[in-house]
Amino acid sequence: MVTLLTDFGIKDPYAAMMKGVILSMNPRASIIDISHQVPAGAVSQAAWILRETYPYFPKGTVHVAVVDPGVGTERRGIVAVIGAHLFVGPDNGIFWPMIEASHEARVIHLCNGRYFLQDVSATFHGRDIFAPVAGRLSQGADPFHMGPIIHDPVPLKTPVPGIRGGSLYGRVIRVDRFGNLISNIRRMDMEGFLKGGMGRIRIGDLCLDGLHKTYGQVPAGEPVALFGSSGYLEIAVNRGRAVDRTGVAPGEIIDREIEVSQAAENGHHS
Amino acid sequence: MVTLLTDFGIKDPYAAMMKGVILSMNPRASIIDISHQVPAGAVSQAAWILRETYPYFPKGTVHVAVVDPGVGTERRGIVAVIGAHLFVGPDNGIFWPMIEASHEARVIHLCNGRYFLQDVSATFHGRDIFAPVAGRLSQGADPFHMGPIIHDPVPLKTPVPGIRGGSLYGRVIRVDRFGNLISNIRRMDMEGFLKGGMGRIRIGDLCLDGLHKTYGQVPAGEPVALFGSSGYLEIAVNRGRAVDRTGVAPGEIIDREIEVSQAAENGHHS
Amino acid sequence: MVTLLTDFGIKDPYAAMMKGVILSMNPRASIIDISHQVPAGAVSQAAWILRETYPYFPKGTVHVAVVDPGVGTERRGIVAVIGAHLFVGPDNGIFWPMIEASHEARVIHLCNGRYFLQDVSATFHGRDIFAPVAGRLSQGADPFHMGPIIHDPVPLKTPVPGIRGGSLYGRVIRVDRFGNLISNIRRMDMEGFLKGGMGRIRIGDLCLDGLHKTYGQVPAGEPVALFGSSGYLEIAVNRGRAVDRTGVAPGEIIDREIEVSQAAENGHHS
Numbered sequence: 171m172v173t174l175l176t177d178f179g180i181k182d183p184y185a186a187m188m189k190g191v192i193l194s195m196n197p198r199a200s201i202i203d204i205s206h207q208v209p210a211g212a213v214s215q216a217a218w219i220l221r222e223t224y225p226y227f228p229k230g231t232v233h234v235a236v237v238d239p240g241v242g243t244e245r246r247g248i249v250a251v252i253g254a255h256l257f258v259g260p261d262n263g264i265f266w267p268m269i270e271a272s273h274e275a276r277v278i279h280l281c282n283g284r285y286f287l288q289d290v291s292a293t294f295h296g297r298d299i300f301a302p303v304a305g306r307l308s309q310g311a312d313p314f315h316m317g318p319i320i321h322d323p324v325p326l327k328t329p330v331p332g333i334r335g336g337s338l339y340g341r342v343i344r345v346d347r348f349g350n351l352i353s354n355i356r357r358m359d360m361e362g363f364l365k366g367g368m369g370r371i372r373i374g375d376l377c378l379d380g381l382h383k384t385y386g387q388v389p390a391g392e393p394v395a396l397f398g399s400s401g402y403l404e405i406a407v408n409r410g411r412a413v414d415r416t417g418v419a420p421g422e423i424i425d426r427e428i429e430v431s432q433a434a435e436n437g438h439h440s
Numbered sequence: 441m442v443t444l445l446t447d448f449g450i451k452d453p454y455a456a457m458m459k460g461v462i463l464s465m466n467p468r469a470s471i472i473d474i475s476h477q478v479p480a481g482a483v484s485q486a487a488w489i490l491r492e493t494y495p496y497f498p499k500g501t502v503h504v505a506v507v508d509p510g511v512g513t514e515r516r517g518i519v520a521v522i523g524a525h526l527f528v529g530p531d532n533g534i535f536w537p538m539i540e541a542s543h544e545a546r547v548i549h550l551c552n553g554r555y556f557l558q559d560v561s562a563t564f565h566g567r568d569i570f571a572p573v574a575g576r577l578s579q580g581a582d583p584f585h586m587g588p589i590i591h592d593p594v595p596l597k598t599p600v601p602g603i604r605g606g607s608l609y610g611r612v613i614r615v616d617r618f619g620n621l622i623s624n625i626r627r628m629d630m631e632g633f634l635k636g637g638m639g640r641i642r643i644g645d646l647c648l649d650g651l652h653k654t655y656g657q658v659p660a661g662e663p664v665a666l667f668g669s670s671g672y673l674e675i676a677v678n679r680g681r682a683v684d685r686t687g688v689a690p691g692e693i694i695d696r697e698i699e700v701s702q703a704a705e706n707g708h709h710s
Numbered sequence: 711m712v713t714l715l716t717d718f719g720i721k722d723p724y725a726a727m728m729k730g731v732i733l734s735m736n737p738r739a740s741i742i743d744i745s746h747q748v749p750a751g752a753v754s755q756a757a758w759i760l761r762e763t764y765p766y767f768p769k770g771t772v773h774v775a776v777v778d779p780g781v782g783t784e785r786r787g788i789v790a791v792i793g794a795h796l797f798v799g800p801d802n803g804i805f806w807p808m809i810e811a812s813h814e815a816r817v818i819h820l821c822n823g824r825y826f827l828q829d830v831s832a833t834f835h836g837r838d839i840f841a842p843v844a845g846r847l848s849q850g851a852d853p854f855h856m857g858p859i860i861h862d863p864v865p866l867k868t869p870v871p872g873i874r875g876g877s878l879y880g881r882v883i884r885v886d887r888f889g890n891l892i893s894n895i896r897r898m899d900m901e902g903f904l905k906g907g908m909g910r911i912r913i914g915d916l917c918l919d920g921l922h923k924t925y926g927q928v929p930a931g932e933p934v935a936l937f938g939s940s941g942y943l944e945i946a947v948n949r950g951r952a953v954d955r956t957g958v959a960p961g962e963i964i965d966r967e968i969e970v971s972q973a974a975e976n977g978h979h980s
Contacts, residue, residue, distance in 0.1 A: 171463060173456070179887035180450065180720065181747040183763040186713070189742050190766030193711060197740075197768060202459050202471075207451040210888055211949060223453040226460030226567070228467060239949055242924025292924035294939030297766070347449035348480055384512025384562035399564030409481060409509055441733060443726070450720065470737075472729050477721040493723040496730030496837070498737060617719030618750055654782025654832035669834030679751060679779055 171228060172304050175204040175220055175235040176296065177211065184294070188234070188301040191287065195305025202227075211239040213264050215424075217326055218343050220257075221267040222400045229254035234296075234304045235264045242292035247280035247299050248323060249313045256307050258300050263326030270325070281317035329425070331359045338363040338430040340403065342373070342423055349411025353428050355403040360430060370433040371395045373405060373426060374416035379433045385409075403428070441498060442574050445474040445490055445505040446566065447481065454564070458504070458571040461557065465575025472497075481509040483534050485694075487596055488613050490527075491537040492670045499524035504566075504574045505534045512562035517550035517569050518593060519583045526577050528570050533596030540595070551587035599695070601629045608633040608700040610673065612643070612693055619681025623698050625673040630700060640703040641665045643675060643696060644686035649703045655679075673698070711768060712848050715744040715760055715775040716836065717751065724834070728774070728841040731827065735845025742767075751779040753804050755964075757866055758883050760797075761807040762940045769794035774836075774844045775804045782832035787820035787839050788863060789853045796847050798840050803866030810865070821857035869965070871899045878903040878970040880943065882913070882963055889951025893968050895943040900970060910973040911935045913945060913966060914956035919973045925949075943968070 172192055178184040185206050192199050204223055208216045216237040224233055238245075238260045246261040250268065252275045257265045261279075269275045280299060283290075285306055290298040307313060331340040331354055340355035351373065360369060371378045378395045388394045390409040398404035405412045405428075418426055442462055448454040455476050462469050474493055478486045486507040494503055508515075508530045516531040520538065522545045527535045531549075539545045550569060553560075555576055560568040577583060601610040601624055610625035621643065630639060641648045648665045658664045660679040668674035675682045675698075688696055712732055718724040725746050732739050744763055748756045756777040764773055778785075778800045786801040790808065792815045797805045801819075809815045820839060823830075825846055830838040847853060871880040871894060880895035891913065900909060911918045918935045928934045930949040938944035945952045945968075958966055 171467070173460075177887075180743075181745055182884075182886045183744050183759050184886075186742060186744040186763055187766045190713075190763065190768070190771075193740070193742070194766065194768045197711070200463070200467075201742075202456060202463070203450075204453050204456040205451055219453050223456055223460065226457045226464065228460070228464045231460075240926055243926035291939040293936065297939065344452075346452045346454075347447075386510050386513035396563065399561040399567065441737070443730075470733070472726060472733070472741075473720075474723050474726040475721060489723050493726055493730065496727045496734065498730070498734045501730075614722075616722045616724075617717075656780050656783035666833065669831040669837065674833075 171200050171202070171231045172308050173202045173204050173224070173227060173231060173233045174206070175208065175216055175233070175237075176206045177208040177216070177237045178206045178296075180206050184296065187294075187297045188236075191297055191301035192305040192308070195302055196309045199305060199308045208237050211237060213237050213239075213262050214326055214328065215344065217264050217267050217328075220264070221271075224255055224268070227255070232256045232258060232304045232307045234300050235259040236296035236300055237264060238262065238295065241295050245324075246320070247295060247303075248320070249278045249280060249303065249307070249316060250323070251276045251278070251313055256313060258304050258307065260295070261324050263324050266323070266326035267328065269323055277320050277323045278313050279317040279320045282315065285311070285316055329354060331355045333363060336431065340428045340430070342426045342428060345413050345420070345423055349407070349413040350398070351405040351412050351416070351423065351428075352398060352400075353403045353405075355428065355430065357397050357401055357403075360403060363430065364432065368433040369395075370431045371403070371405065372429045372431070374418040376405065376412070376416045378405070403430075441470050441472070441501045442578050443472045443474050443494070443497060443501060443503045444476070445478065445486055445503070445507075446476045447478040447486070447507045448476045448566075450476050454566065457564075457567045458506075461567055461571035462575040462578070465572055466579045469575060469578045478507050481507060483507050483509075483532050484596055484598065485614065487534050487537050487598075490534070491541075494525055494538070497525070502526045502528060502574045502577045504570050505529040506566035506570055507534060508532065508565065511565050515594075516590070517565060517573075518590070519548045519550060519573065519577070519586060520593070521546045521548070521583055526583060528574050528577065530565070531594050533594050536593070536596035537598065539593055547590050547593045548583050549587040549590045552585065555581070555586055599624060601625045603633060606701065610698045610700070612696045612698060615683050615690070615693055619677070619683040620668070621675040621682050621686070621693065621698075622668060622670075623673045623675075625698065625700065627667050627671055627673075630673060633700065634702065638703040639665075640701045641673070641675065642699045642701070644688040646675065646682070646686045648675070673700075711740050711742070711771045712844050713742045713744050713764070713767060713771060713773045714746070715748065715756055715773070715777075716746045717748040717756070717777045718746045718836075720746050724836065727834075727837045728776075731837055731841035732845040732848070735842055736849045739845060739848045748777050751777060753777050753779075753802050754866055754868065755884065757804050757807050757868075760804070761811075764795055764808070767795070772796045772798060772844045772847045774840050775799040776836035776840055777804060778802065778835065781835050785864075786860070787835060787843075788860070789818045789820060789843065789847070789856060790863070791816045791818070791853055796853060798844050798847065800835070801864050803864050806863070806866035807868065809863055817860050817863045818853050819857040819860045822855065825851070825856055869894060871895045873903065876971065880968045880970070882966045882968060885953050885960070885963055889947070889953040890938070891945040891952050891956070891963065892938060892940075893943045893945075895968065895970065897937050897941055897943075900943060903970065904972065908973040909935075910971045911943070911945065912969045912971070914958040916945065916952070916956045918945070943970075
């Protein structure tokens with residue numbers, strides 16, 4: 171099984187070329203698209219999406235991620251072996267959340283050209299290096315034959331929630347198709363901060379007292395804060411779009427700060 | 441074989457998470473996307489798309505449809521067994537056209553938690569309930585072990601063509617990528633009404649006398665009425681977009697009335 | 711293995727209907743989307759995409775391409791047998807680049823109705839003719855049983871680079887998701903013209919001296935000319951969009967002329 175995550179879009183044939191190469195190596199490979207609609211060059215968004223998604227795939231899955239603005243320069247290609255999953259792509263931080271979260275991640279620098287296509291272009295390593303490597307890995311090839319182990323994979327600067335002046339601050343890391351704002355604040359961050367109290371959540375003009383379990387617990391059109399399906403604090407509007415309700419321009423919502431404070435005693439669910 | 445129809449879009453990893461869960465249950469499942477671009481929450485559009493599409497799949501196919509604005513509330517999850525096809529999703533009318541058209545549909549309320557993921561979130565039953573159920577069904581699990589049969593599945597209010605004041609009235613139920621307007625008027629509705637006469641079809645500013653068989657029978661840029669590939673009356677423009685020619689704002693074209701009347705004797709193909 | 715290339719988009723269920731038909735014929739078929747986002751009716755863009763993409767698929771792959779504004783008229787349906795690849799679709803030039811490039815292409819007119827669906831609509835031969843034919847071919851059916859060989863497949867008018875007044879002129883044939891401008895000028899066209907000299911490339915307001923190997927060789931935001939991953943001259947902007955930098959309206963960039971001239975001796979990389 172092989173998954174693909176790229177910023178190639180679905181109009182151009184680039185993702186299909188990668189699939190053709192994988193299937194030329196291993197005609198029995200089952201290839202699943204995670205997404206090809208990562209914004210061009212948005213390495214950290216791709217990293218977060220992969221972190222959320224990969225645990226739902228079976229052990230042994232090979233995950234290829236190609237958001238690669240540095241293609242053809244000195245940046246390395248890598249395979250990361252993490253638990254029973256394999257990750258193939260550029261060494262630009264795209265696998266950092268998985269590497270950082272594991273005590274036993276091993277990272278291999280892809281050097282052994284006999285696993286690549288014969289002609290490697292300077293502009294499309296997804297097709298010429300990562301796809302053939304993934305095809306071979308999906309057949310059981312040993313990643314440790316593909317190059318030396320490295321100990322300095324490129325990290326990703328990931329914003330971590332923090333407490334300042336009595337409030338917990340996190341950030342919006344993704345806006346999904348429904349206009350839901352997904353933050354980097356996990357349930358345990360929030361529970362540790364609130365210690366059983368009720369939270370007040372503020373982003374831009376939007377202010378919410380308390381948490382709910384699901385969208386339909388507030389009337390249609392009303393905003394709601396909850397822990398989403400991946401376990402992160404999420405701001406939504408029941409049958410509406412939270413992203414349009416914050417007073418923040420959509421282009422500036424990613425990375426925007428979310429403040430969690432202790433709600434006053436007489437606060438009630440908004 | 442498993443098909444997926446959702447309003448999740450293709451930017452977010454939600455559809456991929458469902459695929460990962462299905463493949464974790466049944467690594468040999470073949471998964472086909474019908475569409476993930478149903479407008480958010482548009483249950484009846486999803487229902488019509490599925491009705492048009494499912495007969496082209498082999499017997500035994502499991503169809504998962506998740507357009508589910510009521511996720512996490514009291515609404516039930518169901519499996520519908522209809523002929524040799526299985527349908528899995530929320531009980532919100534999304535399978536109603538198939539249930540209504542069959543004399544032997546049986547509907548099961550998904551209650552048996554041992555077919556679900558261990559942790560069921562309140563916001564993503566597609567991943568946590570419907571995907572694992574579909575994975576198990578695709579392996580041959582018996583749907584009747586998954587919960588009790590119910591006799592009151594939620595119906596869909598579907599507009600039916602009707603005759604008023606000497607005209608037959610239907611509605612636009614879908615605009616496709618080519619700008620073609622697809623109505624809910626079937627060939628037999630129209631033939632029963634016209635009784636061999638020639639029809640005049642009117643929608644907004646557009647008025648057409650008579651029917652053709654295919655787009656290319658009128659000059660490029662000319663509008664044409666015909667029965668489309670699914671057997672419904674369709675308004676098109678040869679090498680153009682009918683949706684831009686009605687004088688109706690695109691946002692208001694869905695559900696817009698189409699009138700069919702008897703054309704005058706001297707009417708000719710427009 | 712079967713690939714699909716259409717202008718059906720991904721909102722409507724048309725591509726899924728084709729997949730259902732293919733899988734009904736051959737449940738073991740592995741179906742890969744090349745793209746469904748070809749602009750409506752853009753036969754020559756589809757032809758170029760297929761030409762670039764098909765060589766990455768294994769021998770024996772069946773490629774179905776349906777950009778078919780003439781569906782239901784007199785235009786023929788064909789199978790082209792080219793090397794170890796099979797191509798199925800309308801006879802409107804969509805396979806011309808492959809036919810033209812091969813000395814041994816054989817083209818069959820699809821006449822034998824026993825390979826089609828029982829009811830063939832006038833508006834959707836992709837589903838009713840090409841999909842079932844592809845399903846049967848993927849199982850090993852003999853294409854030469856499907857109809858007579860023809861010797862006059864419809865050609866595509868493809869612009870070829872040419873020399874006029876001391877310059878080499880080509881055209882933009884595609885703009886990819888990253889805003890890169892892909893031309894029809896191959897490396898050998900350019901090397902034959904420049905004879906070792908340095909080229910000056912001009913399109914609209916943009917003028918570039920010399921070629922690079924990859925995007926990252928110029929500073930972020932700077933334009934760069936290089937031979938792209940398919941071997942054609944490409945204009946890009948490192949971490950930016952070349953299409954926005956030419957002064958040509960995006961709607962008029964396809965087919966726009968690119969001029970290559972001999973750069974002055976003291977020219978340097980821009």
